[in-house]
Amino acid sequence: MGVCVRAATIDDLWAMQRCNLMCLPENYQMKYYLYHALSWPSLLQVADVDGAVVGYVLAKLDEESTTEIKGHITSLSVLRTHRKLGLAATLMRAAHRALTECYGARDVSLHVRVSNEAAIHLYRDVLAYEEVGVEEKYYADGENAYNMRLTFDYGGEDATRGLARDAAKLAVHA
Amino acid sequence: MSRDRHALPNRERALFTKLVDAYETKKYEKGIAAADDILRNFPEHGETLAMRGLIVRSMDDGHEHNEEAHALVKRGIECHPESHVCWHVMGLVWRAERNHVESAKCYAQALRLDPDNSLILKDLSVVHLQTRNMEAFVKLRWKLLSSRRDQRASYVSLACGLHLTGDHDSAFEVLESYEKIRNAKQFDSRGAWRDEDPLMKRFDASELTLFKATLRRASGKEKEALALLERDEAKVVDRVAYLTHVGEIQVALGMKAEAEKTYWKLLDRLPDSYDYHRSLRAVKGLPKDVRDGAGEISDGDIVALKALYREIEEKITFCAAAKRLPLSFTKPGDEFDALVVAYIEKPLRKGVPSLFEDLKNLYENPAKARAMERIFTETVASLKSSGKFLSGGETKSEEGKKECTMYAVNLLAMHHGEMGRRSSDGGAKDFAKALELIEEAIAIDASCVDLHLNKASILELAGDLHGAADAAETSRKLDLADRFLNSNCVRHMMRAGRYAYAEQLAAIFARDGDQATNLYDMEATWFELEAAQCHTRGKKYGRALKYYHAVLSHFQQFVEDQFDFHSYCLRRTAINSYLDLLKVEDKMYARQEFRDAAKGAVMLYVDLFDEPPEKKAAALEAKVAAMSAADADKFREELRVAKEREDKAEEERLAALEEAKKVAAAQESKNKSPKDATKKVDPDPLGKALENTKEPLEQAMKFIEPLLLHAAGYEETQLLAFEVFLRQGKPILALKAVNEALKIKPNSFQAKSNAARLTRHVEMMDEANPMKKVLMMQVSKLTGNQTAAAYAKALADESPLNPLDVAAVSFAQRETADDDSALINGAKRTNVDCSAFPFGSYVAAYERYASVSESAAEAMKAACASAFPYATVFGGSKSTKRDGE
């Protein structure tokens, strides 16, 4: 079968860490993955092929924001052998859905290297993020980061509940 | 002793408070100063001595002052044995060393002296969780609840404990009573409920509801669980978790129509989550597993599946599975062909080099593999001749035609690579074809990174390690900013034995201030495993062992990592993931990476035991002594030159790393303030101490023990344990390992070979040894009363097919350690059937022979070289050669 994209479990964290180490220079110790999974369990997603993790998104709530609930993408990557299959987009959509549905997050933000064309295309053109600023020398090697943000559109629904939407779907399948 | 002896005057009492504060706020220097101030006048003040010890330990990253810390605390206890503070502190010092058992003893003693001290109660309860002493945990938690009825964590913790001891109903009641008290607004006057984050309140309530459902389900009350979930639906914000529970319950209760709706809702959220696809199919009475090779699907079911996936495609947006799964459940034939033709066109136009990965598991079905070969070949031909896809779709421009052709040729190349891997005769023909095609694609556009990546993977499948490494290097150079290309190249370089270069490459993305790399700090087990295996093959055992021990220490850390999360989760109420965490932690050492490390390390230690470095050196001396003077001189000169070359390479390696460090440090200081924590220099970077250990088997046990703890159910664990126990002269444990292995895999040639080896061991035991008779009785049950030699021969006559089994049986036939003939015969018996056994098992068998006998390794090479002409290990004729090899 093709590639499965699903909510991550604790058991997946080690494979996520490995995938991160293969793909990105910004790495974290296991404790940090555990911290994510045990603080915002619904926000982590993985792509797997027959049980082997080939991509992940590690998302969280912005802890500095104490008045409003905001999401943040800590890390996203897909093994090069599985890129351009649409996995990153699917992973990100799943994270967005969890951010809105579980937490009623107002928006979600992330940093991306200004040279990372693939990722910028994904965020800006496919997922409709906006560039809201540049952070000078954000990365350890001195590269700048774009700060990008997506504000969620609840279309008048109660932000924290997906109930209305579910009801609509239910009618479809009734 | 009177209490007064320990009482301090006002000034010192204030200082003591300061001391405790300083510890808690990590102002250690201040703490030491305060302690010393007190001790000047009261040198025997126990609690001060103990606190000083604790601070000494806390300041000590490198564990160098561990003894001093212990001595201070011990002295403190001697001066004031009835102080709960002293005992509590002793527990904390053990805790810093991760010795939870000792730590628990000290806390318990402290509690005997001060039974209601909630701080100690909490510390002890966390240790109970860490050591899974759940009964004790529950007992403590009851006690804590009675004193802390205004904290939700009190209830949640107790409920968790009860759940983990299997008392799900009591756990449920505790949570219910919490909610009752909470709703009755009891304790509100005392400043409301503690540990509730206003932003997270909704989430916490949600977790609690899910936990309650888990508890009901754990005691088999599915109906109650469902009623509860439906009643409290509005409380649950984690919809995926909610619906997953509901779906499972509905399935369990046979509520098919309702379950179907639930799975539609889940697919709406996670359109490509295969679990939900499986469940949806199952509730509709359709096959759960639609993978190729999973079993025949009836025609009627196929029709229904088609309809279902059409519906999914219409209703669920962004669902890749809706297009992909029909390829799996459609039978080979015209319809399948049409699906493939349509499926591949868009990605080929878009230039998706990973298209093949997406199709790979269709190859379980040989008819589909043949169909794809035909379609891909025709697509290439059609694109080349007319610029059209098989659908008739045109490519827009000459450029487009070229590009689509390139990706189609790439796809066909990958196809042949896979066919090579699956072929029964080693696959040389398909690999040749695959390589020819990938070169053709590269000739169209040599700057396309992924083509080189794919070339590397084809060469790797064929066994050409240097060729693969060179191709990976080409891909890396085409996009230096992509870490994946770097990591992949590092991996290939190490597999090809080019460690020094691999290490330099890895450092590019892992520089960290004055460290050569941060790979250890970042727990890069993949790198360490590759490095260890690379060094093993290069016979640099010390270094290999260093890397294996690095993996071990990461896993010890992973087990330790949970410690801080016990109280964190119970306070924050991420209970459901927390319960998962405990389960995962209890199987930590069964994870593949650890099992690989353990296997590598144990086999090295076992070989070092059989042939310690001194014995090797002596053998070499003997060899030289037997030579004529001229030959001996020549031989010595050769050795000298080889050593010089190696030393020079090592010097260059270190110089390159040093250079890289400087560059990184310069960059670091430009971008960030330099780090203050200076890393300690590794006193033994080459692992000499590990290699020259006098206790290789004790070292091996460091890996075996955790395996037996968490991974006893794997055959491999029992086989490894056997190797160690037999050499330790512990035949009873070795026997147990054989029996366990046979329980796991009754026909295991490897376990039976071990039975033969154990029998030989028992046969050679001293007649006077009373154990001999007992053991003989036991082993003869395994061998059917045969001698070791006869039993081993019988095994060989059964003609095992797997190269690893053949090797195991040959080892069992060996009469003495210097006896090569059985091994050589075994290697010669190797038969090549790659459709049954992967290439990797031939390589593993080869490495097994090579670790003890050069002649057997040569025989294995000879047996495999023609089937695997690309294989570097077997010196295959088509494998890429490097200078000096």
Ligand SMILES: CC(C)(COP(=O)(O)OP(=O)(O)OC[C@H]1O[C@@H](n2cnc3c(N)ncnc32)[C@H](O)[C@@H]1OP(=O)(O)O)[C@@H](O)C(=O)NCCC(=O)NCCS
């Ligand atoms: C960025 C990354 C996650 C994208 O993963 P992916 O699974 O290949 O992305 P998708 O297949 O979902 O592609 C999403 C979109 O991006 C486009 N895209 C992906 N890779 C691209 C590339 N190299 N160049 C141009 N566009 C690209 C896709 O075509 C698709 O757009 P479309 O729908 O308009 O066709 C992946 O390239 C990656 O892991 N890179 C390394 C790690 C990284 O940079 N992470 C981001 C850190 S902020």
